[in-house]
Amino acid sequence: xxxxxxxxxxxxxxxxxxxxxxxxxxxxxxxxxxxxxxxxxxxxxxxxxxxxxxxxxxxxxxxxxxxxxxxxxxxxxxxxxxxxxxxxxxxxxxxxxxxxxxxxxxxxxxxxxxxxxxxxxxxxxxxxxxxxxxxxxxxxxxxxxxxxxxxxxxxxxxxxxxxxxxxxxxxxxxx
Amino acid sequence: xxxxxxxxxxxxxxxxxxxxxxxxxxxxxxxxxxxxxxxxxxxxxxxxxxxxxxxxxxxxxxxxxxxxxxxxxxxxxxxxxxxxxxxxxxxxxxxxxxxxxxxxxxxxxxxxxxxxxxxxxxxxxxxxxxxxxxxxxxxxxxxxxxxxxxxxxxxxxxxxxxxxxxxxxxxxxxxxxxxxxxxxxxxxxxxxxxxxxxxxxxxxxxxxxxxxxxxxxxxxxxxxxxxxxxxxxxxxxxxxxxxxxxxxxxxxxxxxxxxxxxxxxxxxxxxxxxxxxxxxxxxxxxxxxxxxxxxxxxxxxxxxxxxxxxxxxxxxxxxxxxxxxxxxxxxxxxxxxxxxxxxxxxxxxxxxxxxxxxxxxxxxxxxxxxxxxxxxxxxxxxxxxxxxxxxxxxxxxxxxxxxxxxxxxxxxxxxxxxxxxxxxxxxxxxxxxxxxxxxxxxxxxxxxxxxxxxxxxxxxxxxxxxxxxxxxxxxxxxxxxxxxxxxxxxxxxxxxxxxxxxxxxxxxxxxxxxxxxxxxxxxxxxxxxxxxxxxxxxxxxxxxxxxxxxxxxxxxx
Numbered sequence: 001x002x003x004x005x006x007x008x009x010x011x012x013x014x015x016x017x018x019x020x021x022x023x024x025x026x027x028x029x030x031x032x033x034x035x036x037x038x039x040x041x042x043x044x045x046x047x048x049x050x051x052x053x054x055x056x057x058x059x060x061x062x063x064x065x066x067x068x069x070x071x072x073x074x075x076x077x078x079x080x081x082x083x084x085x086x087x088x089x090x091x092x093x094x095x096x097x098x099x100x101x102x103x104x105x106x107x108x109x110x111x112x113x114x115x116x117x118x119x120x121x122x123x124x125x126x127x128x129x130x131x132x133x134x135x136x137x138x139x140x141x142x143x144x145x146x147x148x149x150x151x152x153x154x155x156x157x158x159x160x161x162x163x164x165x166x167x168x169x170x171x172x173x174x175x
Numbered sequence: 176x177x178x179x180x181x182x183x184x185x186x187x188x189x190x191x192x193x194x195x196x197x198x199x200x201x202x203x204x205x206x207x208x209x210x211x212x213x214x215x216x217x218x219x220x221x222x223x224x225x226x227x228x229x230x231x232x233x234x235x236x237x238x239x240x241x242x243x244x245x246x247x248x249x250x251x252x253x254x255x256x257x258x259x260x261x262x263x264x265x266x267x268x269x270x271x272x273x274x275x276x277x278x279x280x281x282x283x284x285x286x287x288x289x290x291x292x293x294x295x296x297x298x299x300x301x302x303x304x305x306x307x308x309x310x311x312x313x314x315x316x317x318x319x320x321x322x323x324x325x326x327x328x329x330x331x332x333x334x335x336x337x338x339x340x341x342x343x344x345x346x347x348x349x350x351x352x353x354x355x356x357x358x359x360x361x362x363x364x365x366x367x368x369x370x371x372x373x374x375x376x377x378x379x380x381x382x383x384x385x386x387x388x389x390x391x392x393x394x395x396x397x398x399x400x401x402x403x404x405x406x407x408x409x410x411x412x413x414x415x416x417x418x419x420x421x422x423x424x425x426x427x428x429x430x431x432x433x434x435x436x437x438x439x440x441x442x443x444x445x446x447x448x449x450x451x452x453x454x455x456x457x458x459x460x461x462x463x464x465x466x467x468x469x470x471x472x473x474x475x476x477x478x479x480x481x482x483x484x485x486x487x488x489x490x491x492x493x494x495x496x497x498x499x500x501x502x503x504x505x506x507x508x509x510x511x512x513x514x515x516x517x518x519x520x521x522x523x524x525x526x527x528x529x530x531x532x533x534x535x536x537x538x539x540x541x542x543x544x545x546x547x548x549x550x551x552x553x554x555x556x557x558x559x560x561x562x563x564x565x566x567x568x569x570x571x572x573x574x575x576x577x578x579x580x581x582x583x584x585x586x587x588x589x590x591x592x593x594x595x596x597x598x599x600x601x602x603x604x605x606x607x608x609x610x611x612x613x614x615x616x617x618x619x620x621x622x623x624x625x626x627x628x629x630x631x632x633x634x635x636x637x638x639x640x641x642x643x644x645x646x647x648x649x650x651x652x653x654x655x656x657x658x659x660x661x662x663x664x665x666x667x668x669x670x671x672x673x674x675x676x677x678x679x680x681x682x683x684x685x686x687x688x689x690x691x692x693x694x695x696x697x698x699x700x701x702x703x704x705x706x707x708x709x710x711x712x713x714x715x716x717x718x719x720x721x722x723x724x725x726x727x728x729x730x731x732x
Contacts, residue, residue, distance in 0.1 A: 061720040137720040150720050 026159075027058075027138050027149045029167040030118070036171040037127040039068075043120050044138060044167060049113035050145035057107040057141040058119050061150075062100075063134060065126030068092050069101035072120040077109035092124065113142075130173040135166040213237045214301055215270075216640065218631050223305045228280035232287050232303060236270035239263065240291040240299065243390050243406060245274055250283030261289075282308035292390050292410055325395055326610070329385040334606040336382040337454075338484075338599065339375035340419055341477070344450040345485010346371060347426045347443035350433055353486065353509045360497055360505070364489050365430055372427050379419040379453075386412035411457035418456055422449015451477040459613045463530040472523040479520025483513060484598045491591050494584040502584060503572035510565050517561065524554075530615065537614035546611055550604035557597045564590050627651070632713075632725040636660035639725045641713060646731050648706050654697035655688060655713050657723070664694025667723075668716040674703065674729075675710045683712070706731045 030043035049055045062069050067090045073079045082103040089098040104121055111117050125134060137150035151162040159165040216235040219225055232247075242261045249255045261274045274287060285307065290300040346368040354361050387407025388397050397403045407413055426446025432439035451474040455461045461470040486509055493505050528547065538544035564587060571583035627646030632639050640656040653672055657665040670690075673683035681704070688696035696715075703709060713725040 059719070139719055148716070148720075148722065150722050151724065154724065154726075 026165060027140055027147070027167060029136070029169050031169065033170050033172050034125055035174050036125060036130065036132070037174055038125055039122060040125045040169065041120065041122055042136065042169070043118050044136075046111060046117055046119065046140065049111065050140065050142035050147050052113045053143035053145065054113060055111040055117075055140055055142050056109060057105065057139075059103060059105045059107075059139045059141070060119075060121070061137045062102050062104070062123065063136065065090075065128070066123045066134060066136075067097050067100055067126075068122075068124040069104070070122045071101070071104045071106075072122070074106055074109070074119065077106040080105045080107070107141075110143075125169070125171060127174075128171055130171055132171045133168045134171065135168040137166045214299065216629055216642075217303045219303075219305045220629055221303045221305070224309055225305055225307050228278075228307050229276060229305070231276055232274045232305075234272045234274070234287075234289060234291075234303070236272070236291070236293070236299070238270045238293055240270055240272060240293050242272055243290045243292055245272075245290070246288045247274070247276065248286040248288065250281055250285070255280075280307055284309075290391070325385070325388050325393065325397075328395060329382075329389045330606050330610055332378065332382045332385045333609060334603050336375075336378040336419075337602045337606060339371060339378045340423070340450050340453070341481040341602075342485050342488070343368065343371035343375040344422060344426050344443075344447040345481035345483070346489055347429055347446050347485070348482045349486045349489045349509070351429070351440040351443040352482070352512055353489075353505060360489075360493055360501075361433060363496060364492055365433070367488065367492075368430055369427065372423050372430070376420060376423050379416045379423070383407040383412055383416045386410055415453045415456040415458075417453075418449055419453035422446045422451075422453060425449055447478060447481055450481060451475075458609050459531060460527050460608075463527070463613070463615060469527060469530055472527050476520050476523035476527065479516040479523065482516040483520065484595075484602075486513070487591050487595045487598070491588050494588045494591075499572065499581070499584065503569075506569055506572055506587070510569050513561070514565070517558070521558075531613040533613075533615040541614045543608060543611045543613050546604050546607045550601055550608065553597045553600040553604065557594055557601065560590055560594045560597065564594075628729050628731075630727050630729070632727045634723050634725055637665060637717075637723055639713060639715070639723070641711060641725065641727055641729070643701075643703075643709075643711075643729045643731070646729060648703060648731060650700045651703050651731075652697060652699050653686065653688065653701045653711075654691065654695060655715070655725075656695045657715055658694055664692075665715065665717065665723075666694065667696065668718070670696035670713065670715045672698065672701075672714070673712045674701065675712075676703075676705055676707050677710060678707055679705050681705065688713075703731050 025047055027044060027046050030045055031040070034040045044058065044060065046055060046058065064087050067086070069081075071079055071081060081101045082105075083099055084102040085099045086097065089096045091097075106119055126132075128134075135152050137148075137152070140147040140149065147164055149164050149166050151165045152168075153159060153161065153165065159168070213236060214234060215237050218233045218235075219229055241263060245257070245261045247255045247257060255277055257275065258277055259275050261272055263270075263272055272289070272291060274289075283306065285305055287303045287305075288300075289302070293299060346364065350361055350364065350368070384398050384404050384407050387393075387403035387405070387410065388395065390406050390410055391397065391403055393403050408416075423446060425442045426449075429439045429442030429444075429446055432442060454477045455470050455473045458473075460476075461473040463469040490506065490509060493502050497505065532538060532544060532547065538548055568583060568587040568590060572587070627642070627644040629640060629642040632641060637660055638658050642652075642654045642656075644652045644654070653674070655670060655672070657667060657670075659665050670688040671685060672688055673685050675681055675683040684702070686698045686701055688698045691697040707730075709729045709731055711725075711727050711729050715723040715725070717723050
């Protein structure tokens with residue numbers, strides 16, 4: 001058995017024993033829990049590129065029910081958003097919102113595979129029962145290859161059952 | 176006379192044009208006309224052992240079908256009443272037959288026996304077995320009783336139908352095109368042609384009843400009842416017979432009016448058109464893709480054949496009864512027109528053969544190809560005889576050679592009778608071709624037969640048919656057919672699959688599936704080293720941010 005194979009096996013054993021450690025390599029949200037209907041600061045943590053190459057674009061899809069989205073610009077990256085109609089109108093303070101940001105894109109940057117960075121936006125979470133998980137599917141494009149963090153767990157499964165789970169935040173009861 | 180002739184030629188040109196256009200219109204108006212249907216997939220699959228009773232059985236054919244009879248037998252062979260009649264798929268080109276099952280099926284073996292008809296008029300019958308709570312028990316299926324007698328009589332009826340119809344309307348064509356205007360010989364021919372029209376009408380009607388009997392799988396005694404006739408009339412054979420009868424009525428009227436000039440001639444031409452359309456309304460040949468090409472070709476082919484074989488008997492009469500000079504004139508006139516007719520029918524036939532046979536090898540290794548070969552041998556005999564008649568015997572009839580006249584006429588008549596026998600054989604082979612699946616459908620049949628394991632998994636309303644062939648240890652083909660919730664093919668950005676055998680410690684084998692068709696993704700040579708219950712996961716990237724994820728278990732034996 002070559003040293004590389006042995007090393008890979010060791011790594012596999014360690015990783016399978018430590019699913020949480022494995023999750024660190026995913027693109028995830030910093031705050032895993034937030035009250036329903038609250039304004040939420042979403043921090044997407046990008047821990048690696050694709051196949052060792054640098055990340056050049058990060059795109060986030062905003063799910064239905066998440067409103068008043070404002071992305072934070074980032075030096076060295078071009079920030080663009082897509083707007084669209086909501087499936088229904090939502091109350092936001094004194095306003096009624098029927099459309100808004102549905103997709104955020106930070107592009108044209110370069111985040112080396114060896115480096116770490118965060119991508120931030122603000123949003124109002126939906127008024128849904130505690131325990132509901134709100135998923136933000138993310139597409140991470142690199143110089144070579146792409147990671148699609150878009151897998152939403154089926155009933156009875158968790159993030160750990162997937163290779164590329166979508167980052168999610170679990171709603172808690174309103175304070 | 177000359178003017179009359181030009182008018183007729185114009186009529187004939189218009190008729191040809193109409194024949195070329197009408198089938199295309201008919202086909203657009205009625206999307207029903209397709210070829211031999213083949214059962215491609217059954218859900219639950221044949222031989223499945225199910226944990227709980229299914230709500231319905233769905234049978235997918237490669238083409239639209241209409242159900243003739245569907246029976247569901249429960250454990251012990253008792254026939255179960257269906258809550259609703261079987262429904263066919265709504266979408267165009269959807270050949271799915273859904274059979275809703277009664278609620279609360281008992282545990283044990285169930286048999287779904289079906290008989291459907293594809294729009295080309297051919298029956299497809301079969302059975303699907305599934306067991307609830309256990310694997311089904313094959314022993315309980317009784318073989319369907321032989322209906323060979325019905326099939327043979329039906330083939331004979333089809334032969335008689337083709338022969339009498341073509342001879343009758345072809346005789347009309349001879350009157351209208353070869354005998355320019357009224358002549359005494361026309362009067363002599365009329366009684367025989369009227370008899371031919373009558374026989375053709377009877378044969379067309381009989382053919383409908385027998386087609387119904389074949390579709391229902393009924394014995395010959397079923398012809399006494401109304402059921403087989405209803406089935407026959409509802410099938411494409413019924414529509415074909417209606418057109419044939421219309422054509423025969425036109426031909427009969429044409430025979431009655433023939434002496435009055437143009438009206439009679441036009442009706443005789445219309446009769447031939449009716450026959451050509453009748454043979455375009457059913458069968459394998461006009462339903463081969465592309466149908467805009469095959470259907471008009473069948474019509475042209477039929478018209479050419481009708482003219483050719485419809486002229487044998489009138490020519491024989493002419494040679495026997497007419498003075499040598501008149502006979503020679505008529506035969507020469509026929510000869511010129513026949514050249515064109517034969518050229519058209521041979522060309523059309525050649526293209527149709529290419530469409531049906533799909534590849535040269537099929538001539539040797541399929542029953543359809545062998546029957547086709549038999550037909551071609553007889554056609555060749557007919558062509559050689561026709562060439563001899565035209566190049567050797569017809570010039571001998573020349574008025575200048577009075578002495579040679581009677582002997583030459585007798586020789587030509589002899590040759591004509593030989594040709595008639597060959598034509599009868601050609602029609603017999605043609606009737607056989609109509610009851611044999613053409614090689615062009617063979618690929619689908621082979622695919623249906625070798626289907627190893629298939630299952631349908633539905634996620635968020637999107638069904639995916641996952642097929643592993645042959646589902647044995649070794650290299651396999653993995654194919655996934657995904658549809659949108661509305662039944663249209665799902666155009667995924669990327670489809671990949673993972674196959675694992677956790678019980679044997681085999682970790683996921685990942686493969687990217689290539690696009691093999693609309694909504695169809697496949698990978699060949701997927702190595703499944705061991706038998707067992709393989710866990711299969713298919714990821715379909717529906718859009719940038721959405722992935723449809725299908726999981727199922729595949730049994731590899």
